Structure formats: C-alpha cells, structure tokens
Amino acid sequence: MGAVKHLFIVNPVAGNGIALKMTNTIHKLFNELKLKYQDISYEIVYTKEEGHATEIARKYASMGTYRIYAVGGDGTLNEVLNGMIGSDSSLGCIPGGSGNDFVKSIVTKFDRRRILMNTVLGTEEEIDVASVDGRYFINIASMGFDASVVNNVEKFKNKSYLPNKFAYLASVLDTAKDFRNLNLRMVVDQKEIQTEAFMVAIANGKYYGGGIKIAPDADFRDGLLDVILVRDITRAKIIKFLPKAVPGKHMDLEEVTLMRAKTIDLYSDEPVFLNIDGELEARREAHFRLEDAKVKFIIPKNSF
Numbered sequence: 001m002g003a004v005k006h007l008f009i010v011n012p013v014a015g016n017g018i019a020l021k022m023t024n025t026i027h028k029l030f031n032e033l034k035l036k037y038q039d040i041s042y043e044i045v046y047t048k049e050e051g052h053a054t055e056i057a058r059k060y061a062s063m064g065t066y067r068i069y070a071v072g073g074d075g076t077l078n079e080v081l082n083g084m085i086g087s088d089s090s091l092g093c094i095p096g097g098s099g100n101d102f103v104k105s106i107v108t109k110f111d112r113r114r115i116l117m118n119t120v121l122g123t124e125e126e127i128d129v130a131s132v133d134g135r136y137f138i139n140i141a142s143m144g145f146d147a148s149v150v151n152n153v154e155k156f157k158n159k160s161y162l163p164n165k166f167a168y169l170a171s172v173l174d175t176a177k178d179f180r181n182l183n184l185r186m187v188v189d190q191k192e193i194q195t196e197a198f199m200v201a202i203a204n205g206k207y208y209g210g211g212i213k214i215a216p217d218a219d220f221r222d223g224l225l226d227v228i229l230v231r232d233i234t235r236a237k238i239i240k241f242l243p244k245a246v247p248g249k250h251m252d253l254e255e256v257t258l259m260r261a262k263t264i265d266l267y268s269d270e271p272v273f274l275n276i277d278g279e280l281e282a283r284r285e286a287h288f289r290l291e292d293a294k295v296k297f298i299i300p301k302n303s304f
C-alpha cells in the first residue's frame, strides 16, 4: 500500500461542485491512512477545462505507475481512461458527478464516501474496454432517441418553472413530440441488419442517463459488448417503454433485440447524435470495437 502512488484527477465543475467537495474527504482519508502506512503519498490535480483530464492522466502515466482516480462524473472517467490506457497505471472511479452511471455496474450501494475509501483499498483487475473510431469508452455508447434526449435536456435545466430533477423527463416528452426512428444499417460481427431503430446502445456497463438500466445483462468481464437494439417504436409505445427501461425490465419486449459482439458498425442515412459515456457527437456512422487490450481497473473492496 505504502509504495503505491495515488493520483486524484478532480473535475471541479462535475456534479455542480460535488467532486470539488470530495477533496476534503480525500485529505481526511489519507490523514487516517498515514497513521497506518507512514509512507503513503497522494496528489490531487484539478482539471481546468474540457479535455484536460486526458492530458493530466497521460502525463502522469508516462512518468510512472500510478493508481489514477477520476473524481467527477462519467465524462471525467472517460477522459482519464483516454489518457492512461495502454500504460501500467490503473484507473479508479470516485463518483463526484451528477450521473456516475458506470460505477453503478460495480457497487451495490451508491455511497460516495464509502466508494472512495473502498476504491483506495480496492484491488486492480483487467476489465473490457471499447472504442468508437479510436476514442475509448468504458460504459455505454448509443444512438437514437436517448441521445436526442441528452441533447435536448439543456433546454430544461436551470429553469425557474421546473426543478432540475424533472429536466430529463421534460426532455423525454419534448423529444418524443417529433422524433423519427433512425433508418439504420448495422454490421454486427459481419452480420448485416437493415432496420428502423428507435435507439441502439453498445454497452460494456449496465446503466446510463442517471440510473437507467438499459443493458441489464452487460458484463465488463465477458469479452463482448452487449448490443441493445430497440426497433421501430410508435410514439404511444414510448410511454410504455421508458418506465420498463429504467429498472431494466424491457428486454422481453418484442421491439427489443439483444446481440453480443466484438465489432459493430452503424450507418445512418442522416447525421444523428452519438452518445459516448454521456458526451455527444453528431455522426452519420460509427465503428465500435471491443479492444483486445484491457484496462486495469480498481474494483472497490467489498463491492459485489
């Protein structure tokens, strides 16, 4: 424990300041740990802008072997992953964001302080990691209705007439008003599929969108990505689909197909939003790969 170098990369704006507040808890924890492990050392570095977490992680991982903790949301975790992958360092997730969906596939109880302590005391394990056109992701990428909802949600945030917790729901209703299914060509491990798609998610983790269990059977240890295709849903059925998707009870609906694959190519006939670990890009096509190389991830102690 003592010789390990601990680096915390903190996104001060994640979770409206939750990550920033967690730095006090980090200092406290290490003051306690120092009583037991005299030579334990840690460093906290703050991000200054979008993309900075990748730069920081890359710089430190090239200087030595660290346990690098992303303190923020899934966006911060994704950026840190993209900086440290391929190095000898390991990656940990300290939830300080508003969603923090990846860690929900790992811990049974979402308690930020406990996850911090158990991650620092946790053990490293090689887990699956995926990429889309060269950008790595660890949780879920998706196209279709859900990505459009993420794009529209900003319209409903910080409004005097609506509490922020209802922003996502307001965006769902707004997006449903004029959403058209995607005309999609998919190549899933060489198998061609032409379909009208409500949405498609490529999943390593189980949750996204602040706790929606869209890929209930995804397993980041199985060497495969779960592809959840939701076909051609009518507007009336969206209302039925969403309450089922939140607790992960949607997989037996006739519109839902589960495939497992290592390579997935998606081609849309018009530009659409692609959600990658919670961040959006506009795309007409996307090429997903399960990477041969794994990432050394710190699994919190007592997590399963």
Ligand SMILES: Nc1ncnc2c1ncn2[C@@H]1O[C@H](COP(=O)(O)OP(=O)(O)OP(=O)(O)O)[C@@H](O)[C@H]1O
Pocket (backbone or CB within 6 Å): 011, 012, 013, 014, 015, 016, 047, 048, 049, 050, 051, 052, 072, 073, 074, 075, 076, 077, 079, 096, 097, 098, 099, 100, 101, 278, 279
């Ligand atoms: N210092 C900074 N100032 C402004 N933006 C930053 C800074 N550091 C990182 N960012 C950006 O903040 C965005 C949000 O980060 P993140 O996703 O970690 O938090 P969140 O949105 O609260 O959590 P979640 O995605 O889990 O809901 C990311 O796009 C990241 O690039």
